[in-house]
Every structure is written in C-alpha cells, then in structure tokens.
Amino acid sequence: MSERGQYLKYLLGTARFAVSRLLQSLGLLLGVVMVMFLLIRMAPGDPVQAMVGDFPVPDEYRDQVARQYRLNDSWLVQFMVYLGHVARGDLGYSYASHQSVGGLILERLPATLLLTAAGLISAAAMGIALGTWSAVSSRRSTRAVLDMFVLVGFSIPTFWLGQMLVLLFALRLGWLPSGGMSDARAESTGWASLLAAGPYLVLPAVALGIRELAATARIAKGATMGVLSEDYIVTARSKGLSSAATIRRHVIRNAALPTIASLGYRVGLALAGAVTIEVVFSWPGIGRLLYQAILARDNSLVVGVILVIAVLVIIANLVTELLYRALDPRIRGARHVR
Amino acid sequence: MNMPILRLNKLSKTFERRSFWNATRPLSYAVRDVSLDLVKGETLALVGESGSGKSTLGLLTMNLLTASEGSVVFNGKPLEKAGAKDMARFRRTVQIVFQNPSAAFNPRRTVLATLAQPLLLHGKPSKTQLRARVDELLETVGLTPAAAFRDVFPHQLSGGQRQRVMIARALSVDPDFVVADEPLSSLDVTVQAQILDLLIRLQRERDIGYLLITHDLALVGEVADRVAVMYRGRVVESGPATTVCDAPQHPYTRLLMASTLSADPNERRIGAADTARVFDVPRDDGAGCSFAGRCPLAESQCKTEVPVLGRSGQPGTEVACHVIQRRDGDV
Amino acid sequence: MSDEASPLGARKNRAELFSWANTLRSGYGLVGSITLAILVLAALFSPWLAPYDPHAISSSYLGPPSGEHLLGTDLVGHDLLSQLLHGARVTLLVAVTAAVISFGLGVLIGSLAGYFRGPVDAVLMKVTEFFQIIPSLVFALILVAMLGSHLWLVTIAIGITIWPQQARIVRSQFLTLREREFVQASRALGFSDRHIIFREIYPNALGPVLVQATLDIGIAILLETALSFLGLGDPNKASWGQMLFGAQEHLERAWWIALWPGVAIALTVLAVNFVGDALSEWFNSRSDVGRVSLQKRKNVASPPAAAPSRTGDGTALLDVQDLTVHLRRGAKVVRAVDRAEVKVRPGERVGLVGESGSGKSMFSRAVLQMLPSANVETFTGRIALDGIDLMRLNEADMRRVRFEDLSIVFQDAMTYLNPTMRVGKQITEAMAGLSATDRQERTRQILASVALPTTTRFMRRYPHELSGGMRQRVLIAMALASQPKLLIADEPTTALDVTVQAQVLRTLVAVHTKTDMAMLIITHDLAIVAEVCDRSFVMYGGQIVEEAAVSRLFSEPRHPYTRGLMASMPGKSDYRLGKRLTGSVVDLTDVPTGCRFAARCELAHDRCSTEPPWVRIGDEGVRCWLFADESGPIGRSTDKPADSKEVTTS
C-alpha cells in the first residue's frame, strides 16, 4: 500500500474509532440522564416542587408542568418524555431565575472553560517540565523535594488554598482582586474583556492548578523514570548520542504518552475543583451556578449543569484518546488501551 | 502400544476480540483442528515457531482453556461431559510443568506449604504423614536433604531448584501424564541437562507420558518418541521422532531442520549464502495452506485448498501438504 | 524455622525486616504513622483534652488567638481548639467509614468483573466509567442535595462515589494474577475457584489494594470538607469541614476561623498520603527483589584524558587486560567480572560463551563504558580499542568511540528499539557527519546488506510493525551504520525462532565477510559458537576459564567446566554419556576463595582451594590447576577424568 493509502487508512481508522467512542459515550450519557431522573423522582416531596425548588408555585404552572412531563403517567413514560426534552436540548426552565436552563448554562459556561483551561494547561505544562526535570536530574534531593511537593499538593483542600490565597494576596497585600471576573465599572467586550479578566483569573487558576500540577508532575516523573530504564535508551547511548540528544529524541515523546493519557481524567477533576473555587472567588461559571441551584433546590438547573459537566468530561476523554493515538504509533489500528 | 490416556479430538481455539462494529470477530486461530493421542510412558514432542499455538494446545489439553471446537477425551468421555468425580480424576491423572519457574509459585508460600496443599486436597494425611510425603517428593526430584528446602520460599531457590519443586508439585498427585511447556528454556545450559535427566528418570520409574513442548529440535532428537510439528495452529507433520528428524517431509519441517545449528564446528550449516530472502511474514487469510507464502514448492492449489494431515512416503508419519501427498501417492 | 535447617529462610526474614525498617527509616512512613496515631488519640480523648466544651459559648465571638482561647473563637463564640479536637472525631469517623465502603464496593465489583470477565466485566466497567464521568465531588454533592444532609448520608455518598479506582485496581489484579502460572497450576491440581480466589489471588493482590484504601481515607476527608464548605454537611456534627462553612464571609476579619481547620485537614491528609506512599514503596520493593537498576548509565572512570595514549601490542583490535567489574547489589557485592583477559584481532569472529550470571553482559557493558554507574563498586583494568585506552577517555570522547568505532547488538530487539520512532530514523541517527541525502543512501546500502527492503516505505515503519527477525536485523543495521571496527553482539538471536535465528546468523556472517569488521559474539549457546566463530572464550563465575580456537575447543575441551558444558549440549555425542555437571552456577555475590568451579568439579583437589592461575598454552589458555605444572599441560586431549586425577594428585 502506498504512503498515502496508509495515511488514509489511518484517518479512516481514527474516524471509526472516534465514532464508536462517541456512540459509547451517548450510552453513558443516557445512563447519566437516567440516574438524574431517578434522583429527582426519589427526592422526598412533590415532584413539581422537586423540579422547581423552594419557590411558591402557582397552580396553573403546576398543571402545565404536570402535563408537559406527564407526571400522572407511569415512570417509564415520564422518563421517555423527559429524555425527549433533553434530546431536543430542552433542559427545562429555572423558576428561580426565570430563564431557561440551557440559556443560563450557556451564559456561564465560558467563564468556567476559561478558568479550568487556564488552571489545567498551565499546571500540566509546568507539571510535565518539573516531573521530567526531576527525573533526569542526577541528584536524589531534587526528586525528594518534588515528591514532597507532590504529596503536599495532593493534601490541601483546593477551596481552602483559594481562601488562603485571597487572604494573603487580596486582603493583606492587595495585589490582586479577591473575587469576581471583571471590574463592574469597566465596560469591555470580546478580547478586551478576556484581557480585563486577567488579574481576576490569577488566584483562582493557581488555587485550582496546584493539585493538577502535583498530579501531572508525579505522572511525568514516573513516566520519565520508566523510559530512562528502558532498553532503547541503552541503544541510544551505545550509538553515541549525548544525554541531551537522548532525552530530546528518545525520552520526551515516550514519557509524554502516559501523561497525556491522564489528562482527560484530570479535566473531570478540575471541573469538580472549579465548583468550590468558583464559590470562593465568586467566579460566574457553571460551578457556582450549580452551587446556587443546589441551595435554591432548583433541580432542573442542577441536572442541566451535571449533564453539561458529563459532556465536557466525555469530550475531554475523546480528545485525549485521539491525541494519544496520533502520538503513539502502536495504538493506531489497534483498539484503545486504558 | 498403550491405550492413549487422552485423545485430543479436533481441537480448535480462537481468541476473539470484541469490536464495536461487528460484535465479535475472530482475532486469530491459535489452534486449528488438532487431533493427537497422548500415551502413557511415551514422550510426544510438540515443536513449532513462536506463536504457532503450542502453549495454547498445552493449556487446552489441561482443560485450563476451553476449546472453541472439538474436545479432550478422557476415559472415553469428552471432558465437557465429565462429572465432578471424573474431573477430579482427570486432575489427578494429568499435570503440568511450566516454563518459567519464577512465576509458577505463590510467592507467599514456602516449599512445604506449596507441596502440602495438593496432598491435603486429594487426601487426609496426618501431619507426620504429610511431612514424610513432602520429604519424599523433594528427594524424588533430587532436592536433598529435604530439610534444607522445606521451609524456604521459592524465590530464594535457584532456577533449577525451583524447576525441581515445580516437578515435585506436579508429582504430588501421582499423575500418569505431564504436559511440560518449555520446561528447560529458562534454565542455564548445564542445569537443563540435569532437569531433562530428571524427567527421563521419572518417566522410566513411573511410566509417565509427556507432552513436551519445545523449540529445541536437538532435544527432540534426544528424548522424544514421537513428534508433532505445528505451524500457525495446525499440525503439519507428525510421526516417530527419528523419522521426522532424519527425513523431514513437510517443507516447513525441512526448513526447521535445515535451520538447526550444528554442534560441530567442522560441519557448519549456516553459510553466508541465501541472505537475499527475507520473510515479511505474509498475512494468513485462512484460505489455503498457511505456509504457502514461504513455501518453495507452493502451487496454485496451495492457495485455495487447506491441506489435511494424511499419509506420507515415510512409514508412520503423516503430512499436511498437497505436493508431498501427491508425490508420494503417485510413487 | 530453625536457622540451621534453612539458612536461606533466615536470610529472607532479615531481608523482610530490613525492608520494613527501610520503610520507616525513609521518614515519610514514620512521620505519617506517628501523626496519624497522635490524631486518633486526640480524637479519642478529645473530651478530656479540649479546654472547653465545644458547644460552650464564650463572651468573645470572633476572638483572635489569645491566652484564653489558644486558637481564637468562631463567630458564635465557640473555642476553636476545642472544636478542632472534637471535630477530629467526626472527620476521621466519616473518612474511615467512607473508605471502608469504597473498599467493600471496589473489591466486590472489581472481583466480579475480574472473575467472570466477558459481559459481566463489560457491564461493570461501563458502570465504573459512568462513575468516573461525573466527578466524585459533583456526584456526592447532588446525592446529598437530593437525599439530605445527615452525617451517615454524607458518609455513604462519599463512599459510593470514590470506589471506581479501587474496583479498577482489583479487577486488573484479578486479570493479571489469574493468568499467572501459579494460579494455573492450582487449577490444574484441581483446586476450587473459592480456594483460588481467596488463597491465591487475594493475598497477592493485597499490596495495591491496601495502598488505595489508605489513599481513599485522604480523598474522603477532602470530599467531606468540600461538601461541608458548600453547606451540605451535617449541620449538627461539627466536623472540620463544617467549621470551614461560613468562614468565607469572615476571612477578612477573622482569618483564624478558616486557617486552623484547613491546616488540620491538610496535615491529616498529608499524613495519610505519607503512609500510602511508604506502603506502596514497600510493596513494590518486595515484588522486585534484586532487580538491578540501570537508571543511569555513565562513564565511571573518566579522569580527564590527555591525548589518548596509543597502547597495546598492535596486533589486537580489542585488548582487554585484567578487567575487573564489581557491582553493588543491596548490601552485597557482585563480582561480575574478575581479571578478564580478552583479545580480538581485526576481522576476527570471536565467541564469549557463558551461562547466565557468568558476567558476560557486564563484560560487554564494561567495554562500552556503559556500566550502571550508581552501582559500580570497582571498575579497573585496561580496555584498549585499536590502541586507544577506553578507560581513560572522558565521556565526550567515549561517545565518539561508540559513535564511530564500536557498536553493539542486543538480545531483545523489541525492547532495544524505540517504539515511537521510525526505524529509518533510528538507523540514520547512528551516522556521523553526512549530508541528509548521503545518509539516506548509506541507510539503503546498510539495509541491503542485512537483507532488508530498501524502500522509503520500509524506513518509515515503526518497530512493532516488523517481525522479530526484521527487528533484529534493524538492530544490526543500526550497529553497522557507523562502520564500526568492532561489533559486539550480545545474545543476538536468543529470543528468536530457529528459522529466524538461522537467517540472522547468516546475515551476521554475510556482513562480516563483506567488511573487515571484527565481531565479538556473546552467547550461552555453544552451537552458535560452533557455527560462526573462529576463536572463543569461555566464561564462568566472572572469570575467563578457557580460550581456544573453536575447532580445538569442541574436539578437545580443556577446562572441566567446558567439558561439562559440552556434555550438556544435546546433539553432541558426549550428551548421551550423561556426564552432567551437578549443581548450578556459582553465586557471584558469594564466590569461594579458590577455584570458582571447585564445587562442581569432579577433578577438584587440594590445590584448588587456592585460585588457579591463567595458564597460557601457545595461543590458547586455561584457568585450572590441572594445567599449571611446569612440565606443561596435563590432562589435555581426551584423557579420562579418572586418569587425569591420578596424574595430578601424584
């Protein structure tokens, strides 16, 4: 087969793989919807009240909801109807904020994406650098210091770290704002608003990123140490390559693979971390939205946010797997490995 | 000849891979349509290249893997129909010795515990009886004085000693037949000879039959009574060991024999010639002879029709090859 | 178990003890355990330790740390120290219970999946994946939000959201252990599934499972804290997390409310993680006893080289004299190579035969100056390649020698090739100072010389896409890329099938005849020496015990070990005589003072308790007392061992 043919075959294989993973993910999403549905129905009290939350409900609205969601029919019918709504992208209506759930989430989503992306990407980049560096460094003490940092990073509650950062850098030193995403007085749009959000982003991103930094550094270090003890490193040295060339050509790419493989999973954890961080920093994202919805018992909104989080995690996993396939020639054509 | 203890009847094994598109598709035939008789007191050597299905056939024989098709016949009954009692008897009759003695033991048990377990399972000996039996086993396999080995953990022993303990474990149930999957290849050369001597001695003393899985053809010539050559899951030639070694029929067997190294520097077999031929091992689509891609004798029939084992020109040997069968048939 | 009956057993117990001690001494484990112990005690005795009733309300609310209230008071006026001590109870109780729930669920689900496999496994793994798609905090959050904030509900919610990791671990332990040979052997012996699960699999899966269970405690603490902070903790139970609830609004005025519980949480989780890390290190160290780490490879003896001195007698290409390599393994010293003398002349094909553990691979590593530097105890002697003393080269110069003059082919082509680099690149990488097109051209020539396809398509392949024989030839091609003067092949065909082995050996011979390169073939297989070598060295216990022309080596082996080796070789006529060597290879960490072969030698006699000298016999040599008489060699030729014994002891 020609080069081109091979490449086409690879692309085709990748497309197949992506489609099959997507279909599987749909199944999982279905599961999520089902569990959420059950949880709402299991919640004590009146189902309409459970969906709407702690708000007085006018009778006509109650009837409308009951009709819309067929609350008087069997659970199965109710579920199918509910599923139908979700499938059409109709996540329901948030009575508390007089807005559709979908609209609310869309409005808040960019803030969360900005926060998690900033935290995760900078943490991952630094983590990989730190981990690799400590693994190739000849001094034991370097590794010991990194190990210590990693363990500490894993042990601090994310939101509490956020509070301490606020305490120090915002309240005591006054270097950075203590919360929010923009200055209420400034009116900026588009890229300008993103730029304006910069100072507000620093503290929450750091608080969110420390744990991810620790995690990535640990994986990168382990992977690099593993690669260094591989036989092909001996080959490289026996060819006469210098240490720097060996690391550049033979270590980094192979060590990056497990680190990349772990990133998808970390997106989920970062989103979870974002819930508390957004509360600490009054960051207007879906994490804080979830928190507010829970406090207001606005269950349609709760379910909506959770579905969105699940979708984000699924997308992150898929992207990671595709990236992994592109980087590891052994996986191409074979089935994915976890 | 003795009655066979076990008959392998048209055994096949496929490993399937789950795939999203077509629910399952066969990954590979590890073993295809293999029939063999396993006899008490006799050594049947199973040779073939890596991945040809030797180990899989060994595990099928032991009923440690379930066959996709065909059956292992024990006592005139296929094993899948055997009841608990027959099964227990089967377990006492047929045992296995593995290649890698370092993975073959539960690392948390001493030699004594390792050997006592099967004795306790198949009987109710007293504590002193148990100890005596274990000591006897250790001495049988040449681990003397037994006291020095009883309370030791397997990973503290040398490879050869571990292999002896493994053989002792197999002997603990007093089997009539032992499947030995590459029992020597992880051992040092000088130790290999010792273990082989032990296996031969046990065979003589207890009339044990062996299925000796090996890739070492020199060994086959030394110890086997019969030999079966496997290629890509099929037996392509079988017969008395001396005949097959001295006058191989099947093109693959010939290649195999021509590739064995000589033990004599004055009779070198590996010349510098013939470097041009490289086998980018061709894919096997299941149609025709699986050796066709490498075979110097291949004809058009070979690409379409699967050859089955049949009589060859040599007495007692069977060959699965169109060309050889036709040639010998015509003569 | 008495020491006398089993010296090995005693050694093992000591080793076990050491590893425990190490775990503790490593600091982490010890600090973690002590901290946790103190915490548990503090929690248990909190009613007596706490200065105040945690619910007592003092007059000063939001009071800063003072003599009266060491850590200050909260917004109602509770004493923070007392709250902290009492809160430890709640937090630890929740965390441990949740970890137990997670352990139970994880082990159950993981075992079911691993035991039944097939569809059961598929379904359970989907369930696990489901739990990992919704992050545990979010999941626990809505469980509590929907079902209520009682302490036990919070605990259960945490437990049932964190088990997937444990389930995955248990499952993979099941899947790997059930294929392990000792489990197969138990099945073959007729043991029941119950026996196999509980007696064979679980005990061996214990390590990683316990480690995860420990880490789960930390995870549970963090989750409980986050839930409480978000206002979903049990308001009636003042856990540490509950203390943090509401601290947010008072950060500015009363930092201490947020500080202390956070510090307590971080320290506790840190202690748990310390213990988990130490445990996992301990379990790991137990599972690979005695593995030599080749972590760093560097030239050890590299005094700054002045102009490399040309030494040697001029006829030998490789001239190794008095080479000694001792390595540290734990507390012991492995005498891998002792005073080895090896010469290889230009264009020669020389063998180096020995069993595993005879030191032959360390010999080749020493020649390449690529010993595992961290473990080297002694590295002395002289290694001259084409007159250049390699021992005196610095790392940069040595690298140039490896680049240009000296190449090595290893045993296991798959692991010695970089899996993510195209094979063409791996070959060109080994070439010096050529233009890109020249390199391509040269690569094609080399590929052709090892009978591999010369197409661009082939060069763009990855190692896993090739067959074993092709991979081995890529490795050879790589070694040839620099047109070396000496090629060392370390067990070049051991992992290959006989037919492929024949091809690879043929390739080596063909390459050799086309160039004037010399080859040193290291192997355990005498047949390979018989097939391809002109001359050969025999190595035993770290020493060269015999050197001879190959035809001579096979017809009249001198050293008793060589004779034993010949008698162990199926196909040789001696084989059937059954004169086997007894015992096994001498332990290089514990060599005798005299002849290292004495314990296995039929001809051992008085003199053998002192080390035999290297006896030169013309171009050949042997290290054995039988040949050390001034009158010349005794017992050469095919003398019956019994006779020679008579001669030498007379």
Ligand SMILES: Nc1ncnc2c1ncn2[C@@H]1O[C@H](COP(=O)(O)OP(=O)(O)OP(=O)(O)O)[C@@H](O)[C@H]1O
């Ligand atoms: N558990 C398994 N799952 C999938 N494929 C398998 C499995 N076990 C074996 N195979 C495949 O079945 C074929 C036969 O393997 P088997 O181990 O029986 O060969 P072998 O002759 O014993 O090889 P070797 O000489 O290397 O031990 C190979 O293609 C192998 O990859």
Ligand code: SF4
């Ligand atoms: S059947 Fe044909 S291809 Fe197969 S071995 Fe015989 S001649 Fe060769």
Ligand code: SF4
């Ligand atoms: S020196 Fe003595 S013990 Fe050693 S090989 Fe010679 S005879 Fe045997």
Ligand SMILES: [Mg+2]
């Ligand atoms: Mg096998």
